[in-house]
Amino acid sequence: MEIRKENYGSRIASQIERRIRDGIYVAGNPLPGSRELAADFGVSRQVMQEALGLLQERKLLVSRPRVGVFVNPGVLPAGFRQVVVLRSGQRLNEPSYPEHNFLLSDDSLYPGVHVVNRNLPAPVVGGTAFWYEIDRIAELRPDCLLLHLADLKAPEIRRLRRLPFPVVFTGDFNDEKCNTLGCDMICESTVERAELLVDAAAKLGGRRCIMVAGLLQNWYARELRDSAMARARRRNLKLEYREFSDSAEQTREGIARLRGEFLKELTVSGELPEVLILDSYNYEWIFCEELTRLGIRPGHDLTVLVNQTPTPGTVWLQVDRRRLAAAAAAYLFRIMENPADHFGRVVLSGLLDARLLEIREIN
Numbered sequence: 001m002e003i004r005k006e007n008y009g010s011r012i013a014s015q016i017e018r019r020i021r022d023g024i025y026v027a028g029n030p031l032p033g034s035r036e037l038a039a040d041f042g043v044s045r046q047v048m049q050e051a052l053g054l055l056q057e058r059k060l061l062v063s064r065p066r067v068g069v070f071v072n073p074g075v076l077p078a079g080f081r082q083v084v085v086l087r088s089g090q091r092l093n094e095p096s097y098p099e100h101n102f103l104l105s106d107d108s109l110y111p112g113v114h115v116v117n118r119n120l121p122a123p124v125v126g127g128t129a130f131w132y133e134i135d136r137i138a139e140l141r142p143d144c145l146l147l148h149l150a151d152l153k154a155p156e157i158r159r160l161r162r163l164p165f166p167v168v169f170t171g172d173f174n175d176e177k178c179n180t181l182g183c184d185m186i187c188e189s190t191v192e193r194a195e196l197l198v199d200a201a202a203k204l205g206g207r208r209c210i211m212v213a214g215l216l217q218n219w220y221a222r223e224l225r226d227s228a229m230a231r232a233r234r235r236n237l238k239l240e241y242r243e244f245s246d247s248a249e250q251t252r253e254g255i256a257r258l259r260g261e262f263l264k265e266l267t268v269s270g271e272l273p274e275v276l277i278l279d280s281y282n283y284e285w286i287f288c289e290e291l292t293r294l295g296i297r298p299g300h301d302l303t304v305l306v307n308q309t310p311t312p313g314t315v316w317l318q319v320d321r322r323r324l325a326a327a328a329a330a331y332l333f334r335i336m337e338n339p340a341d342h343f344g345r346v347v348l349s350g351l352l353d354a355r356l357l358e359i360r361e362i363n
Contacts, residue, residue, distance in 0.1 A: 009050030012041055028073040028116050073116050074140040081113050081143040081336055088120040088149050097148045098170045103325035125149050126156050143336045146170050157181055166335045172220035184342055186328050189349040194227035197277050200317050204303050206275030208238045213279040215243045260290040275303045284311040324348050
């Protein structure tokens with residue numbers, strides 16, 4: 001009797017493994033509960049628990065106490081490639097730069113690619129916890145690692161480049177160092193982004209504008225500010241740049257508090273700009289909510305221009321990201337197919353042409 005039960009549990013385990021290999025149960029995702037699985041396969045919970053135990057022994061499943069059972073992220077359907085995205089300072093359910101700009105979840109652009117997202121708190125980049133995470137990623141043996149990390153130092157970048165799989169830096173966080181060290185890197189044109197924002201503000205009738213963007217310790221922020229200022233002078237706009245970041249804050253209440261304090265200081269003089277430009281901020285609605293708390297109505301008392309997420313009361317600079325993502329996908333497939341073939345720094349320039357954009361009010 002015991003032999004029959006063991007064989008039955010093994011047979012159920014093989015059927016579940018087949019579903020994992022076929023991509024029905026996705027790597028990195030939670031498995032349905034044992035009660036649901038038992039009903040699905042028409043077996044007792046005892047047999048199902050036995051089958052799940054066998055799959056954990058085979059390293060196909062991993063158990064996380066008080067969370068559940070997950071498909072091992074290192075297990076992929078046959079023929080699939082795996083891309084790992086490692087980012088820092090991300091909050092809530094905010095998509096990373098590669099996810100948002102390269103449309104990594106679009107199966108038509110990335111057929112047969114499984115994406116695993118990893119996040120690090122900003123202060124640990126480069127520390128012991130950082131290299132522990134890198135070691136965990138190395139165990140997955142990905143076909144490509146996309147890094148969206150700020151403030152990496154040259155020795156750390158050199159060590160990352162020695163990993164046994166392609167490493168691609170995204171965004172302009174480490175632009176100067178990556179250029180010097182010959183890293184593979186994909187980013188948008190910061191100059192074009194800045195010019196499009198200023199042109200949009202001019203189109204909206206702004207004469208005095210404030211641009212809110214990242215801290216000037218980052219190369220991207222300095223490039224954005226300098227390019228925006230130069231464009232504003234040519235368009236005869238008065239533009240102020242204000243640096244601000246709440247990316248280290250992880251709670252909705254904390255984000256609202258920091259943005260409220262920032263906006264209160266910004267508007268304390270009582271002289272409002274005609275256009276407030278928010279560059280690449282998720283949850284713009286929190287900005288708008290805090291402005292309303294201060295008695296300032298977005299869309300009435302001032303125009304709020306955003307380029308990330310359409311938000312009630314704002315004007316959205318909509319970008320055709322699919323063309324940009326298609327170009328990024330071509331480079332990523334190239335390096336996954338030929339890991340020894342480096343392409344250096346790629347600026348996706350010309351894809352953010354103004355003819356591809358529309359400015360529309362979100363009511």
